[in-house]
Amino acid sequence: MKTSDVIIVGAGPAGSTCAASLKKSGFTVQLLDKQVFPRVKPCAGWVTPQVIEALGMDVSDYRRSNTWQPITGFRTGMIGGPMVDTDYHEAVSFGIRRIEFDEYLLKQSGVLCNHSPVRKIERANGQWVINESFIAPVVIGAGGHFCPISRYVRGNRDLRGSAAKSDAELDLPPPLVVYAKEVEFEMSSRQRCRNHIDPEKPELYFCRDLKGYGWCFRKGNFLNIGLGRIDKTDLSSHVQEFCDFVTSQRKRVDSLPPHFLGHAYQLYAETIPPLFDEGVLLIGDAAGLAYAQSGEGIRPAVESAMIAADVIANANGDYGHDSLSAYRTRLLDRLGPPKPYQTVNWLPVSWLETIAARLMVTRWFAQSVVVDNWFLHRQQAALIPFQESTRECVDCRFDREQARLTPAHLESTGKTKGRH
Ligand SMILES: Cc1cc2nc3c(=O)[nH]c(=O)nc-3n(C[C@H](O)[C@H](O)[C@H](O)COP(=O)(O)OP(=O)(O)OC[C@H]3O[C@@H](n4cnc5c(N)ncnc54)[C@H](O)[C@@H]3O)c2cc1C
Structure with missing residues (x-):
């Protein structure tokens, strides 16, 4: 049995950030992941400057051996419609490859990751026992959308002993989940000549029914193309239609490999997700914190990890429900209350679609609302460690x-x- 102060399940951006922070505060941490790093993670690989600042990343060190693509603008529009260019003439975001980024963060954390898929979770005498091997008084669920700790907390029991009520029983709206598929590949020199996607300007194509968007994102020699929607019905056909559309545009994308990877993640919208319980905190995708409009999940993963680590550091060994409720308070303070996904729900859908299509082609809406507000979250400064x-x-x-x-x-x- 390996005993530590904290067990973290999942070594993605949330888990490794939390591990790094706890280690700095003098805690012993067991970090567990079901995959061996470097590992593939389906993701467009777009990060905002606030993430880099919060992590205190040494960019010149990072870019020495990893793909690092500054982004100075965006092209936005509806699938099949005209596109609007928004230019900033300076880097407002960055493109990374998750296979590199997540491994880098993990190494920087200075915490070793145990290759250990979590299969068995037990709680006895105020301690967690994971896989009959790891024991700690507090556990952090950072295992992404399908995190076993999150399922344990959400699903089957209230850790204080009383029967937990399901969302339906509590009359809560169902969680809003994005279902996405993407492909990332290194372009051959022939493809590089024929694919005219500007690496400094990712392209975002919104679905006509406003239930998601597709992207074409070139990062150095790598191209990432994908589509995510809050409705999983016919996802493959939506992805296929989008790919047909981008490949049909002359000079944009030549051809695509057939093997798309799929994944899901929950948006922070409509309702406050379960975030903690006796001896347990959920962070990142395990909690369901991705920004509603853009689907950006790395920033809330990193920020929730920093807040969770600080709450543990200030708990003075008391990991009871009341003590850990500080995490919920502080996270809500940071994220604000979850908003409805569609703020205008009194208009008929067809009207909404028409209005959206008109607005998307105006420069003001594209820059001030879509890019600055929805995607860059410029209104909120980085969270400092x-x-x-x-x-x-x-x-x-x-x-x-x-x-x-x-x-x-x-x-x-x-x-x-x-x-x-
Ligand atoms: C197609 C797609 C595109 C996206 N594009 C972007 C983007 O461009 N920018 C952005 O900010 N966000 C993007 N997101 C969202 C972003 O990927 C996530 O929000 C982010 O990865 C959350 O980080 P995390 O550390 O919480 O979870 P993850 O990165 O998912 O890490 C979870 C870790 O837990 C491990 N794990 C899972 N189950 C177990 C288990 N049973 N036992 C042990 N370990 C386990 C996994 O192996 C994984 O390493 C995208 C998501 C998708 C699906």
């Missing part, structure tokens, strides 16, 4: 209690990293 904020605030002679205020408070009082 809590260890760092504590250090900085000590330097500035603010007391420790104040330094533990939520980032929203830090921002409102002007005590953010940039202003120190």
Whole structure:
């Protein structure tokens, strides 16, 4: 039996960020993943600058041996319709390959990952026992959409002993899940000449029924094409139609490999997902935190991981329900309450589709609403690492209690990293 302070299930961006943060705070961590890294993860591989800042990534070190694609604009529109170019003339996002990015974050965390698919979860005497091998008083579910810890918390039992009520019993709307398929491949020199996707400008094509979007994203010599929808009905035909559309456009995409990978993830919309219980916290996709409009999931995965690690560091060994409820409070403070996926639901669908198609081709809507607001989340600054904020605030002679205020408070009082 291996005993540690914390067990983290899943070594994606959420798990490795949380592991790194806990290690810095002096905790012993067992990190478990069912896959061996480097591992493939279906993802377009677009990250916002706030992620890089929150992680404190050394970009020059990263790009020495990994694909790093600055993005200076976007092309947006409806599938089959005219496209609008939004240019910033500076990098507003980056393209990475998840096979490289996730391995890099894991190495940077300094925590070894045990190759151990979680199959058995037990709880006895206030301790978690995973796979009859790993034991700890607190466990973090970071295993993505199909995380076994998340299923344990959500599904079958309330860890305090009373019967848990299902969402249907509580009259909650069903979770909003994106079903997506994508392919990423290295282009041959012939394909590079024939595929005219600007690497600095990913292309986003919204579905006419507004239930999702497709993308063409070139990262250096790699091309990533995919489509995600909040409705899994006929997903393959939607993906096929989208591919037919992009390959039919002369000079855009020449040909595509046939093997698309599929995956799913939950959006943070409509309802607050279960986030914690006695001795357990859920982070990243395991909690279902991806941004509703863009589907960006890496940023909320990293931010929820940082908050979870800080809550554990401040729990003084008390991992009871009341103590860990601070995670929910702080996460909601950061993300805001979940909003309805479609704010305008009183208009007939056909009207909505027509209005959306018209708006999408206006420059103002494409830049201010679609790119700045939905995709770049420019309105919210990066979350600064809590260890760092504590250090900085000590330097500035603010007391420790104040330094533990939520980032929203830090921002409102002007005590953010940039202003120190
Ligand atoms: C097609 C597609 C495109 C996307 N594009 C983007 C994008 O461009 N930008 C963006 O920000 N987000 C994107 N997302 C969302 C993003 O990929 C996720 O939100 C993000 O990966 C969440 O990170 P995570 O660490 O929570 O989970 P994951 O990255 O899924 O990591 C979970 C880890 O848990 C492990 N695991 C699972 N089950 C077990 C088990 N039983 N035992 C042990 N380990 C287990 C897995 O092997 C995995 O390594 C996309 C998603 C999809 C599906």
